[in-house]
Amino acid sequence: MKNGDNFIGFPHCTNTYSHKTGNTRTLNRNISATEFLAEKKCRETALEAGQGHVFRWWNEITHGEKQHLLDQIASIDFPLIKKIFTDTRIKPVQSIRNNFSPPRIIPIPTSIDEQENALKAKHVGESSLKRGEMSVLTVAGGQGTRLGSNGPKGTLSIGPISGKSIFQLHAEKIQALQKRYRTIIPWYIMTSESNDAITRDFFHTHRFFGFEPRDVCFFTQRMLPVVDLQGNLLMDSKWNVVTSPNGHGGAIIALKEKEVFHDMKRRGIKHIFYHQVDNVLIKIADPVFIGYHLMDNAEFSSKIVKKRHPEEKVGIIVQMDGRMHLIEYSELSREDMYAKDENGALKHNAGNIAVHMISIDFLEKVYKEEDALPYHAAIKKVPYLDKKGDMVNPEKNNAIKFESFIFDVLKYVRKGVIMEALREDEFSPIKNMDGENSPATAKQDLVNLFGRWLRNSGISIPMDNHGNVIGLIEINPCFALDEEELRSKIDRNLKFNGHLSL
Numbered sequence: 001m002k003n004g005d006n007f008i009g010f011p012h013c014t015n016t017y018s019h020k021t022g023n024t025r026t027l028n029r030n031i032s033a034t035e036f037l038a039e040k041k042c043r044e045t046a047l048e049a050g051q052g053h054v055f056r057w058w059n060e061i062t063h064g065e066k067q068h069l070l071d072q073i074a075s076i077d078f079p080l081i082k083k084i085f086t087d088t089r090i091k092p093v094q095s096i097r098n099n100f101s102p103p104r105i106i107p108i109p110t111s112i113d114e115q116e117n118a119l120k121a122k123h124v125g126e127s128s129l130k131r132g133e134m135s136v137l138t139v140a141g142g143q144g145t146r147l148g149s150n151g152p153k154g155t156l157s158i159g160p161i162s163g164k165s166i167f168q169l170h171a172e173k174i175q176a177l178q179k180r181y182r183t184i185i186p187w188y189i190m191t192s193e194s195n196d197a198i199t200r201d202f203f204h205t206h207r208f209f210g211f212e213p214r215d216v217c218f219f220t221q222r223m224l225p226v227v228d229l230q231g232n233l234l235m236d237s238k239w240n241v242v243t244s245p246n247g248h249g250g251a252i253i254a255l256k257e258k259e260v261f262h263d264m265k266r267r268g269i270k271h272i273f274y275h276q277v278d279n280v281l282i283k284i285a286d287p288v289f290i291g292y293h294l295m296d297n298a299e300f301s302s303k304i305v306k307k308r309h310p311e312e313k314v315g316i317i318v319q320m321d322g323r324m325h326l327i328e329y330s331e332l333s334r335e336d337m338y339a340k341d342e343n344g345a346l347k348h349n350a351g352n353i354a355v356h357m358i359s360i361d362f363l364e365k366v367y368k369e370e371d372a373l374p375y376h377a378a379i380k381k382v383p384y385l386d387k388k389g390d391m392v393n394p395e396k397n398n399a400i401k402f403e404s405f406i407f408d409v410l411k412y413v414r415k416g417v418i419m420e421a422l423r424e425d426e427f428s429p430i431k432n433m434d435g436e437n438s439p440a441t442a443k444q445d446l447v448n449l450f451g452r453w454l455r456n457s458g459i460s461i462p463m464d465n466h467g468n469v470i471g472l473i474e475i476n477p478c479f480a481l482d483e484e485e486l487r488s489k490i491d492r493n494l495k496f497n498g499h500l501s502l
Contacts, residue, residue, distance in 0.1 A: 200218055
């Protein structure tokens with residue numbers, strides 16, 4: 001992985017680009033002989049790769065902008081870009097027809113034995129939390145552009161009444177855990193170069209939401225160039241190549257190269273609770289999940305939810321060749337997609353929700369593997385400059401972003417746990433501006449979750465014909481992290497008047 005996934009810089013090209021701010025440094029002096037050689041080398045490299053068009057406006061840009069462009073060109077591994085373009089775009093996606101089967105899943109506990117096992121797992125997980133062995137890793141490298149926002153997704157307002165951000169919601173859940181178990185749970189947040197400064201500023205502005213700053217660690221993932229459908233680098237200004245984060249699989253590289261593993265080990269951390277920032281129902285560091293992971297001595301464990309319908313666009317976890325694998329919905333044949341088990345339910349039903357428990361030692365082993373995580377092509381609409389230098393906002397998909405996925409490590413997992421979660425309790429991602437998986441549905445899912453807690457605590461909560469709570473409810477995790485805690489605190493004489501904030 002280390003050689004196959006890193007950008008190889010050219011020693012001739014001078015770095016004058018500030019990755020912290022994204023601004024070019026202004027150099028008020030004449031070009032030196034060294035800089036001339038740097039330009040010559042970078043230009044030759046781009047031409048040899050068939051990407052000479054990036055110098056199309058060279059004579060029109062400022063000295064600082066030239067330095068920025070040279071720095072970008074120096075950072076690009078052109079053979080790698082060509083290889084992954086070929087691997088992901090030229091080779092067609094084929095349906096997987098191997099001998100795979102449903103994996104063994106720890107179900108939602110219903111029987112007495114299952115409930116006793118869950119309670120045992122919870123005690124094991126709680127003990128580990130108390131010992132300070134757990135950390136939380138939040139993957140937050142994307143922008144909220146699809147949601148009509150210019151900021152990182154985590155800054156999006158999501159509190160049904162308070163309007164609190166997703167980051168604040170997650171922060172409060174971690175703080176509630178720390179208080180409950182009298183421990184410190186370090187919070188690691190993976191950003192990207194495009195949103196790192198904004199994310200850090202957001203936390204500073206909100207005083208880290210009550211966290212000790214030393215217990216919140218930001219680190220950036222790598223960026224990869226974005227290409228058009230023919231493999232040509234896209235530019236969004238006359239001196240800037242469009243780049244995008246290298247996917248959530250980039251966490252493995254970043255954890256090692258940004259010395260996050262070292263920081264975790266210094267703190268006595270042994271395992272990572274991994275999740276993506278946009279799931280507002282996430283049950284962070286669930287002790288039951290942690291417990292099952294530890295009792296099995298697992299390397300990598302996953303939570304899943306049952307698919308809503310055969311064609312839901314979610315990857316599924318299966319058993320193949322004695323190991324866990326994730327199959328994308330686009331890779332399933334129609335026959336397998338609609339296959340039923342002996343009870344008439346969907347046979348391949350283990351929908352991936354990107355919630356994992358991961359051993360640090362396991363991730364360090366994967367990091368040492370050459371080309372451990374393959375790249376996938378994400379076809380998107382990306383604004384770009386045309387040959388005339390005019391900005392184009394395409395109406396159709398015109399670009400390819402290259403991403404690696406964390407679940408591709410499954411092929412290396414020797415021992416792992418898969419645990420089922422209730423979708424309505426633990427999975428409500430924000431992916432779209434409107435409709436399904438939007439901010440509106442996420443807020444309603446939060447209200448519905450709190451409504452179920454209250455109803456189960458004996459409080460009358462009205463519902464509409466779609467099963468949604470009529471009114472607004474918001475419960476701060478620091479007041480009640482779960483239904484059990486709410487029952488111990490709630491006034492049984494409470495009357496809901498359509499608006500409740502606890």
